[in-house]
Amino acid sequence: MIQIRDLTEADVEAVYQLEKKIFKSDAWSKQNLIADSQASHTHYFVAEENQEVVGYAGLSSPPGSFQADINTIAIAESHRRQGIAHQLVERMIHMATRNGAENMFLDVRADNLSAIKLYESFSFDQIDVRKNYYQPAGVDALVMRKRISQPLVMGIETSCDETGVGIVRGNRLISNALNSSMEIHARFGGVVPEVAARAHLEALKPTIDSALSEAGIEISDLDAISVTNGPGLSGALMVGIGAAKAIAVAHDKPLYAVNHLVGHVGADILERGSLQTPSIALLVSGGHTSLLLVRDLLDDVELLGETIDDAAGEAFDKVARVLGLPYPGGPEIDKVAINGNPQAIRFPRGLNLPKDMAEHQYDFSFSGLKTAVARYVEKAEDSSEEVQVADVAASFREAVVDVLISKAVKACIEYDVPRLILGGGVTANARLREVAKLKCDEAGIELRIPKFSLCTDNGAMIASLGAQLVMAGRKPSGLGFGSESTMDVSKVQSL
Amino acid sequence: MILAIDTTAGTTAAVVDKQQVLGFSEFEDRFGHAENIGNAIEQALQQAKVAAADISSVAISRGPASYTGLRVGMAAGIAFATSRSIPLVAVVALDAVATANPVENSEQWMVVSDAKRGEFFSCRYSGVDESGLAIRFSEPEVLKPEQVEKYSDLARVDINSDAKLIGMYAEKAIEAGVDLSDATALYLRSPDVTPSTKKRVTG
Numbered sequence: 001m002i003q004i005r006d007l008t009e010a011d012v013e014a015v016y017q018l019e020k021k022i023f024k025s026d027a028w029s030k031q032n033l034i035a036d037s038q039a040s041h042t043h044y045f046v047a048e049e050n051q052e053v054v055g056y057a058g059l060s061s062p063p064g065s066f067q068a069d070i071n072t073i074a075i076a077e078s079h080r081r082q083g084i085a086h087q088l089v090e091r092m093i094h095m096a097t098r099n100g101a102e103n104m105f106l107d108v109r110a111d112n113l114s115a116i117k118l119y120e121s122f123s124f125d126q127i128d129v130r131k132n133y134y135q136p137a138g139v140d141a142l143v144m145r146k147r148i149s150q151p152l153v154m155g156i157e158t159s160c161d162e163t164g165v166g167i168v169r170g171n172r173l174i175s176n177a178l179n180s181s182m183e184i185h186a187r188f189g190g191v192v193p194e195v196a197a198r199a200h201l202e203a204l205k206p207t208i209d210s211a212l213s214e215a216g217i218e219i220s221d222l223d224a225i226s227v228t229n230g231p232g233l234s235g236a237l238m239v240g241i242g243a244a245k246a247i248a249v250a251h252d253k254p255l256y257a258v259n260h261l262v263g264h265v266g267a268d269i270l271e272r273g274s275l276q277t278p279s280i281a282l283l284v285s286g287g288h289t290s291l292l293l294v295r296d297l298l299d300d301v302e303l304l305g306e307t308i309d310d311a312a313g314e315a316f317d318k319v320a321r322v323l324g325l326p327y328p329g330g331p332e333i334d335k336v337a338i339n340g341n342p343q344a345i346r347f348p349r350g351l352n353l354p355k356d357m358a359e360h361q362y363d364f365s366f367s368g369l370k371t372a373v374a375r376y377v378e379k380a381e382d383s384s385e386e387v388q389v390a391d392v393a394a395s396f397r398e399a400v401v402d403v404l405i406s407k408a409v410k411a412c413i414e415y416d417v418p419r420l421i422l423g424g425g426v427t428a429n430a431r432l433r434e435v436a437k438l439k440c441d442e443a444g445i446e447l448r449i450p451k452f453s454l455c456t457d458n459g460a461m462i463a464s465l466g467a468q469l470v471m472a473g474r475k476p477s478g479l480g481f482g483s484e485s486t487m488d489v490s491k492v493q494s495l
Numbered sequence: 496m497i498l499a500i501d502t503t504a505g506t507t508a509a510v511v512d513k514q515q516v517l518g519f520s521e522f523e524d525r526f527g528h529a530e531n532i533g534n535a536i537e538q539a540l541q542q543a544k545v546a547a548a549d550i551s552s553v554a555i556s557r558g559p560a561s562y563t564g565l566r567v568g569m570a571a572g573i574a575f576a577t578s579r580s581i582p583l584v585a586v587v588a589l590d591a592v593a594t595a596n597p598v599e600n601s602e603q604w605m606v607v608s609d610a611k612r613g614e615f616f617s618c619r620y621s622g623v624d625e626s627g628l629a630i631r632f633s634e635p636e637v638l639k640p641e642q643v644e645k646y647s648d649l650a651r652v653d654i655n656s657d658a659k660l661i662g663m664y665a666e667k668a669i670e671a672g673v674d675l676s677d678a679t680a681l682y683l684r685s686p687d688v689t690p691s692t693k694k695r696v697t698g
Contacts, residue, residue, distance in 0.1 A: 187690045187691075188688050188689075188690055188691055189690070189691030190691070192686060192688045194562065194686035194687065194688070195686050195688065197562070197563065197566060198562075198566075198680070198682070198686065200566075200570075201566050201569055201570055201573075201679075201680060202679065204570055204573050204574065204577075205573050205574075205577050208574065208577050208578070209577065219578045219579075234563070235562070235563045235566070237529075238528065238529040238563060238566065238567050238570075239566050239567070239570045240570070241529045241532075241567070241570075242528070242529060242532050242566070242567040242568065242569075242570035242571040242574070243570040243571060243573065243574035244574070245532050245533030245536070245571060246532070246533070246536060246570070246571035246572065246574040246575040246578070247574050247575070247578045248533065249533055249536045249537045249540070249547060249575070250536075250547045250574075250575045250578050250579050251547065251578060251579075252547070255533075321691065371696050374695075374696040374697070375696060375697055378695055378696065378697045379697070479533030479534050479537065480530055480531075480533070480534065481530065482527070482529045482530040483529050
């Protein structure tokens with residue numbers, strides 16, 4: 001029984017022996033083999049029979065290149081003509097598709113007719129010839145290409161106060177239409193669920209229309225629809241769910257119900273063309289403050305911690321109100337904090353004491369901080385002192401940013417994850433970006449902050465997560481799912 | 496051929512053509528609109544043995560009704576019509592009920608439905624026009640129990656609206672040239688919120 005699996009470090013010696021036997025003087029050195037098979041942008045597979053490596057293949061697919069190359073493929077002499085190469089190629093096509101490749105390339109000896117036939121059976125076409133490529137025999141190399149049709153997916157997002165409809169093709173952003181009800185919420189000092197839900201219904205048609213016209217496509221061109229079904233405000237979520245289900249039925253398209261928070265992580269795929277894992281994700285908005293460990297976007301997302309009271313964005317809104325600044329508070333506090341001293345007042349850092357570490361190492365709390373700011377301001381006002389708004393804003397902002405970034409960086413170090421993705425509306429905060437950059441540079445962590453239109457709630461990130469599910473060959477969600485306002489991050493897709 | 500959707504009570508969808516109900520699907524659960532809307536539409540189409548492409552317009556019920564459920568059906572109808580580039584019409588549920596249930600030999604009658612909090616959505620009607628549509632005597636409104644009492648001598652219809660009634664009303668009304676283009680929800684009440692005020696944390 002032949003088994004195809006990922007190559008591990010323990011296979012390198014066996015693969016090297018096969019490489020030497022098959023390619024003789026052209027064989028790669030062991031160092032080259034180790035380097036290439038362990039590079040972050042390659043995927044090596046081995047074919048194994050009775051615990052013996054009888055074949056291997058290597059695929060290269062640099063992030064954001066939208067292409068994949070078959071670097072090598074070899075089968076032991078004794079095991080040829082058994083369909084092993086077929087299985088390896090199939091596995092590489094699957095991997096290339098999942099990685100967002102739109103074209104797959106390979107070189108093959110012009111005299112290797114059985115290999116050429118195999119590739120042709122997978123719809124590889126010859127696009128070029130490299131004359132006398134294989135020396136010393138002087139045999140030509142044929143360059144072959146397979147086009148991979150990545151799925152065109154529309155995503156619908158209505159979990160809070162933004163009506164988002166986005167369209168992606170595989171890992172590529174095609175369009176991202178948005179209508180926000182933020183201004184209506186301003187007079188209430190925060191998002192009012194019923195007001196948000198009403199606004200979604202009114203924004204639905206115009207947002208769908210702009211996403212389609214911006215993309216220059218028809219709905220019938222779509223391969224799938226995806227929709228946020230949690231976490232979020234129930235009444236708001238249901239507007240998107242109703243719309244998505246109707247489109248799915250109206251056009252007989254598969255429908256994927258996906259997790260809003262995981263969608264935020266999926267946004268980075270559209271920015272760089274692929275998602276690097278593992279990754280720590282810090283999602284901060286008016287509704288969420290969550291720290292995630294993403295080992296695999298579709299199968300292994302773990303919640304390391306979250307806020308136990310107010311979301312970070314909510315804290316900004318509330319403190320802005322205390323300081324007499326308008327809603328939303330984030331940008332307003334950012335503005336006045338520029339002229340303030342962040343060290344002027346030492347506001348408390350929530351859940352940051354040694355005693356908190358056992359249970360709340362990666363959790364956040366901003367309610368106490370907000371109260372501390374209010375007390376400070378009230379005390380000053382009561383004694384008729386002038387409140388130094390700039391200093392209060394800067395010191396408050398510093399406290400929030402300090403806790404957020406310290407915990408995120410700590411998680412990267414503890415879990416040995418070399419990258420941090422930021423998402424959510426609070427990523428617009430200038431100081432958050434600044435401190436994140438500084439601390440990540442210090443710790444040798446790669447910092448990813450997608451552009452703002454992909455950081456705030458949007459439909460494209462939901463389309464992106466839907467596309468990943470399609471590319472991985474996952475089953476659609478069917479029509480029976482509902483909204484789940486408190487959905488767990490480990491549930492990427494509702495079935 | 497009209498696809499009609501109503502989520503003012505349970506979740507219902509119907510395919511109506513020439514005042515015939517070709518397909519009808521109903522889910523009674525008053526809290527399962529989001530779960531059931533897709534299956535309701537699909538089943539109505541299947542029962543009518545028509546494809547989505549055969550539908551020439553969509554009629555939605557715009558309430559009044561419980562907000563959250565109402566929006567699910569409206570969102571579905573708006574999205575169905577938008578995605579198929581076909582016309583959308585919206586029907587006041589009380590009008591559809593009144594038209595389907597005219598009270599004969601009565602100068603005036605009223606249609607009521609539960610508005611929660613002890614209140615009622617209501618509209619009064621007087622006669623039917625030449626197209627068979629109930630003629631409004633009042634605007635749709637929310638009545639307190641004592642206001643309903645004021646009309647205790649009027650004949651009262653408290654039948655729930657459903658997609659069949661919406662579809663049949665829409666067909667008649669379109670034919671009669673009635674403007675049903677206002678596809679905003681008829682909530683009849685403002686959201687229950689008050690603008691924020693600054694509160695002290697210290698006493």
